[in-house]
Amino acid sequence: MKTLPTNQWTQELPWIDRPGANVRAYLSNKKTAAPFDVEQKLLFWQENGFVVFENAVEKSLLDQFEEEIEYIRTHSHDRNISIELQGKQTYTRAVAPDKLNDPGVKFNHLHTVSKYAAQLSLVPAVSQFLQIVFEAPAAVTQSLTFWRGSQQPIHIDYPFVCRQKRLAYIAASWIPLEDISPEAGPLEYYPGAHKIAISGFFNWGNGDIIKGADSMQNSMEFAKYLEERVKAAGIVPVVFCPRKGDVLIWHGNMPHAGTAIKNPELTRKSYVTHYTSLADYPDSWKIPSEQWDHRSIHCNGGYAFQYPWTDEKDALPSWTT
Ligand SMILES: O=C(O)CCC(=O)C(=O)O
Numbered sequence: 001m002k003t004l005p006t007n008q009w010t011q012e013l014p015w016i017d018r019p020g021a022n023v024r025a026y027l028s029n030k031k032t033a034a035p036f037d038v039e040q041k042l043l044f045w046q047e048n049g050f051v052v053f054e055n056a057v058e059k060s061l062l063d064q065f066e067e068e069i070e071y072i073r074t075h076s077h078d079r080n081i082s083i084e085l086q087g088k089q090t091y092t093r094a095v096a097p098d099k100l101n102d103p104g105v106k107f108n109h110l111h112t113v114s115k116y117a118a119q120l121s122l123v124p125a126v127s128q129f130l131q132i133v134f135e136a137p138a139a140v141t142q143s144l145t146f147w148r149g150s151q152q153p154i155h156i157d158y159p160f161v162c163r164q165k166r167l168a169y170i171a172a173s174w175i176p177l178e179d180i181s182p183e184a185g186p187l188e189y190y191p192g193a194h195k196i197a198i199s200g201f202f203n204w205g206n207g208d209i210i211k212g213a214d215s216m217q218n219s220m221e222f223a224k225y226l227e228e229r230v231k232a233a234g235i236v237p238v239v240f241c242p243r244k245g246d247v248l249i250w251h252g253n254m255p256h257a258g259t260a261i262k263n264p265e266l267t268r269k270s271y272v273t274h275y276t277s278l279a280d281y282p283d284s285w286k287i288p289s290e291q292w293d294h295r296s297i298h299c300n301g302g303y304a305f306q307y308p309w310t311d312e313k314d315a316l317p318s319w320t321t
Pocket of ligand 1: 144146149150151152157172186189206256258259272289
């Protein structure tokens with residue numbers, strides 16, 4: 001049997017994932033000022049592959065972000081914002097305005113056009129926590145805004161989100177824009193399953209651990225593989241029903257899924273960000289440093305950049321005023 005080239009993942013791990021990593025010893029040599037118990041959070045992350053910060057996101061920022069989404073809906077043809085509608089990638093200008101009221105609509109990469117979105121990606125708890133994990137500032141690679149539960153099958157992010165220079169330098173945050181009902185198709189995740197001994201490596205075909213356009217295996221086969229792995233390890237998922245103001249951060253190798261929507265009347269408004277470290281941000285996505293002032297957000301130690309292909313005319317009022 002062919003051995004998978006898993007060193008893409010294992011060769012350059014964040015310090016906390018390296019074999020024998022000792023959080024207490026690591027911290028004894030570092031100055032880490034953060035408004036949370038760094039040691040407790042890091043130990044929990046190392047063991048479980050996620051952390052939750054309660055009441056860590058300003059509600060006024062969440063409200064401003066929601067108002068800006070309302071602005072997109074009412075000015076949908078003024079700007080070309082990337083969206084997903086009924087599973088298809090498209091743009092606001094390409095669809096009839098009333099389609100944007102479809103609760104299934106998903107907004108892509110609002111952190112590149114909305115300052116509120118970028119600030120949500122970089123709330124203090126997340127930026128500061130990831131800076132310690134990555135030993136470098138966190139940099140946003142992508143974001144997704146959901147109005148309803150995704151009902152996505154179980155998956156791990158890195159086979160899909162893999163443009164960062166060192167594959168294992170990846171994490172995500174999940175911010176509810178409202179209190180999440182158990183009936184609304186909440187997110188679920190599998191504590192401890194981020195460990196390679198549990199997740200293993202899925203072979204997408206030809207020994208590849210990343211999904212490509214020509215992969216021989218598909219996402220459903222990946223889901224089946226992960227379901228078997230977590231079941232064999234006796235891991236049961238935690239269904240995440242946070243309150244507005246909370247934030248979850250998960251490890252790049254953490255299996256997670258969108259659960260079934262039990263009440264289709266309910267929204268499940270949420271904002272997801274994927275990160276790498278500034279050192280691992282893809283070169284081809286970089287904008288010239290002289291443009292950083294007006295095309296990036298730097299807050300709480302983290303960075304969110306417009307993409308080089310972002311048309312500045314698409315930026316929303318929060319970005320331009
Ligand atoms: O929010 C969800 O239901 C799933 C989000 C997700 O899986 C992701 O963005 O990687």
